Amino acid sequence: xxxxxxQSDETQGSDERFHQNLQLLVRKFTSTEMMxxxxxxxxxxxxxxxxxxxxxxxxxxxxxxxxxxxxxxEFLPEKYLEILNxxxxxxxxxxxxxxxxxxxxxxxxxxxxPAIFDCSIEDLADPAERKLKFRKAIGWNExxxxxxxxNCSILHGNGSSQLNDTVFCSQPMLRCFAAxxxxxxxxxxxxxxxxxGRGKETVAGIWSMTHTTPGAIAMCAVMxxxxxxxxxxxxxxxxxxxIDWQNxxxxxxxxxxxxxxxxxxxxxxxxxxxxxxxxxxxxxGYCVRKNEDDQDEEAMDMLNKDQE
DNA sequence: ATTCCACTAGCGCGCTCGGG
DNA sequence: CCCGAGCGCGCTAGTGGAAT
Numbered sequence: 001x002x003x004x005x006x007q008s009d010e011t012q013g014s015d016e017r018f019h020q021n022l023q024l025l026v027r028k029f030t031s032t033e034m035m036x037x038x039x040x041x042x043x044x045x046x047x048x049x050x051x052x053x054x055x056x057x058x059x060x061x062x063x064x065x066x067x068x069x070x071x072x073x074e075f076l077p078e079k080y081l082e083i084l085n086x087x088x089x090x091x092x093x094x095x096x097x098x099x100x101x102x103x104x105x106x107x108x109x110x111x112x113x114p115a116i117f118d119c120s121i122e123d124l125a126d127p128a129e130r131k132l133k134f135r136k137a138i139g140w141n142e143x144x145x146x147x148x149x150x151n152c153s154i155l156h157g158n159g160s161s162q163l164n165d166t167v168f169c170s171q172p173m174l175r176c177f178a179a180x181x182x183x184x185x186x187x188x189x190x191x192x193x194x195x196x197g198r199g200k201e202t203v204a205g206i207w208s209m210t211h212t213t214p215g216a217i218a219m220c221a222v223m224x225x226x227x228x229x230x231x232x233x234x235x236x237x238x239x240x241x242x243i244d245w246q247n248x249x250x251x252x253x254x255x256x257x258x259x260x261x262x263x264x265x266x267x268x269x270x271x272x273x274x275x276x277x278x279x280x281x282x283x284x285g286y287c288v289r290k291n292e293d294d295q296d297e298e299a300m301d302m303l304n305k306d307q308e
Numbered sequence: 309a310t311t312c313c314a315c316t317a318g319c320g321c322g323c324t325c326g327g328g
Numbered sequence: 329c330c331c332g333a334g335c336g337c338g339c340t341a342g343t344g345g346a347a348t
Binding site: 098101102103105106110232233234235 | 313314315316
Binding site: 023024027099103183184185202203206233 | 335336337338339345
């Protein structure tokens with residue numbers, strides 16, 4: 001059956017609208033909260049553990065899953081939480097999270113790649129060429145023969161710095177964010193230092209985004225490194241690079257979440273920077289809102305210990 | 309052999325914008 | 329004011345590869 005968006009809301013079955021809204025929410029969730037869910041089915045079957053603390057979220061698989069289910073409970077409206085543990089929910093999450101990732105990687109590497117990375121189409125088209133040209137920029141360490149998730153010049157503001165106060169600030173990061181949430185043409189706007197996405201129907205509008213989220217920045221970082229990598233498919237574990245993309249995503253997420261909680265200056269400024277560019281005029285930034293319930297803090301020094 | 313998975317080409321819809 | 333060109337969106341149908 002064809003889409004019937006032209007029909008008014010009244011003529012559309014409430015059941016159909018229920019599912020369309022859910023699909024929309026799942027896509028938003030993928031791009032703004034978590035691009036992957038570990039053990040999706042089991043997560044949706046899980047009960048909320050009241051003892052769970054964000055603090056321990058990334059310590060073990062069990063706490064990671066609890067983190068996921070807690071994130072879902074914060075994100076989804078009540079009416080969907082009631083039916084979390086159903087086959088419909090599982091199918092919808094699996095299908096539409098996948099579709100959202102597919103659409104995004106196609107957009108970033110193939111459609112916007114040259115504009116985001118200042119390179120030719122040919123540079124991006126061939127895996128071997130990507131490896132040759134960009135391996136260094138996405139974290140290749142020649143002496144250790146592995147990829148480092150933090151030491152990537154492509155993520156840093158001034159090109160080659162490793163300091164944590166410039167991470168996620170690079171032009172490609174901003175362009176990638178623009179491409180995902182404000183459409184392909186927004187990349188050109190960012191490049192020209194112009195306002196993005198005003199007056200156009202973009203996903204940021206469709207999803208009613210009001211501020212930058214940790215999940216969105218973490219996903220952009222993974223998307224950028226993956227787009228320049230020799231991997232052909234975006235999978236949790238990269239076939240050719242052997243990069244554990246899912247783990248890297250969660251590391252970025254951990255860094256950002258802890259940074260917000262601990263009011264780490266670099267992270268707070270990072271979100272302010274993104275909000276200023278992409279959501280000007282909104283006073284409901286993530287940092288402001290989230291900091292109300294923060295508790296005792298330990299000094300966070302993730303960047304130094306890195307890798308687990 | 310069959311099913312699943314990741315991704316892509318291309319389509320229709322709804323929107324914006326500019327010319328008449 | 330309207331009309332049509334063009335754009336960005338999500339979706340469908342399909343490919344080719346991997347897993348079972």
